[in-house]
Amino acid sequence: MLTLAIQKKGRLHDSTMSLLKDCGIRLSNGGKDGLIADADNFPLRVLYLRDDDIPECINDGAADIGIVGENVIREKKKDLKIIKKLGFARCRLSIAVPKNMSISKPEELNGLSIATSYPGILKDYLDSNSIDASIYEISGSVEISPGIGLADAIFDIVSSGSTLLSNGLKEVITVMTSEAVLTGKDLETEKQKILDQLIFRIKAVREAERNKYILLNAPKNKLDEITAIIPGMKSPSVIPLAREGWCSVHSVISEDDFWENIEQLKKTGAEGILVIPIEKMVR
Ligand SMILES: Nc1ncnc2c1ncn2[C@@H]1O[C@H](COP(=O)(O)OP(=O)(O)OP(=O)(O)O)[C@@H](O)[C@H]1O
Numbered sequence: 001m002l003t004l005a006i007q008k009k010g011r012l013h014d015s016t017m018s019l020l021k022d023c024g025i026r027l028s029n030g031g032k033d034g035l036i037a038d039a040d041n042f043p044l045r046v047l048y049l050r051d052d053d054i055p056e057c058i059n060d061g062a063a064d065i066g067i068v069g070e071n072v073i074r075e076k077k078k079d080l081k082i083i084k085k086l087g088f089a090r091c092r093l094s095i096a097v098p099k100n101m102s103i104s105k106p107e108e109l110n111g112l113s114i115a116t117s118y119p120g121i122l123k124d125y126l127d128s129n130s131i132d133a134s135i136y137e138i139s140g141s142v143e144i145s146p147g148i149g150l151a152d153a154i155f156d157i158v159s160s161g162s163t164l165l166s167n168g169l170k171e172v173i174t175v176m177t178s179e180a181v182l183t184g185k186d187l188e189t190e191k192q193k194i195l196d197q198l199i200f201r202i203k204a205v206r207e208a209e210r211n212k213y214i215l216l217n218a219p220k221n222k223l224d225e226i227t228a229i230i231p232g233m234k235s236p237s238v239i240p241l242a243r244e245g246w247c248s249v250h251s252v253i254s255e256d257d258f259w260e261n262i263e264q265l266k267k268t269g270a271e272g273i274l275v276i277p278i279e280k281m282v283r
Pocket residue numbers: 007008009010011012049050051052068069070071072089090091157158159160178179180
């Protein structure tokens with residue numbers, strides 16, 4: 001059995017639970033009552049923890065792997081591998097100052113005090129840039145600090161930027177970007193086999209999220225052009241239509257190229273374009 005530590009509640013919880021569900025893993029409880037749940041159809045035990053405790057639990061061997069933000073791994077300084085980036089909880093960790101303060105170079109932080117819940121990452125940044133600033137540690141509501149005279153600047157998570165804006169702050173230096181990752185240490189052979197199965201499923205789910213299944217009707221004489229636009233995994237499937245000179249083309253397109261591809265396809269004379277989500281995708 002492989003043991004996975006995940007966040008009990010908070011920003012990572014829901015996306016982590018849906019990832020496990022999409023991987024076909026059924027848990028006996030959702031973390032609301034019990035703090036340990038075994039999957040009934042996969043050799044996996046799930047521990048529900050505060051995200052800050054996940055790196056240490058893996059380091060101590062209480063959990064084999066975990067799902068946590070890269071920022072927390074970096075802050076806790078545990079020697080963990082990033083096994084797979086998961087694409088959710090994307091954010092950056094930045095230094096921000098009151099909007100009327102002008103900071104254009106890191107050296108201008110010299111002599112300031114900076115409030116943060118991530119003193120480890122901040123200290124590494126200040127040391128590596130030879131900046132002499134003091135760190136004021138605060139465990140939450142970091143953006144309040146300059147306004148109430150606790151510190152001159154802050155170092156915290158930024159995503160949309162709206163928390164900074166509503167507290168009269170502006171982002172001046174981005175120190176790192178972060179997203180949720182699957183993390184862990186080296187495992188014994190049997191556990192590694194289970195992890196490989198889990199990674200295989202996660203890849204299939206993530207690939208499916210990034211791609212769409214596309215069907216369209218096209219004049220047969222435009223097939224080469226259309227194949228060049230939507231080559232799919234190997235090549236598109238082409239199915240004859242009852243109508244003379246026409247066929248139906250089925251393929252896979254990437255979410256990133258979606259609108260550009262649709263424009264190009266329209267220009268070839270393609271019509272009746274249908275786009276359908278994919279649930280799992282194995283290349
Ligand atoms: N606004 C945001 N946008 C995107 N990702 C975020 C945002 N805020 C935090 N994150 C990411 O989600 C992780 C968890 O954030 P959350 O606010 O739930 O943490 P927490 O309050 O420390 O939770 P816990 O109670 O488990 O200690 C962060 O470490 C970060 O990686």
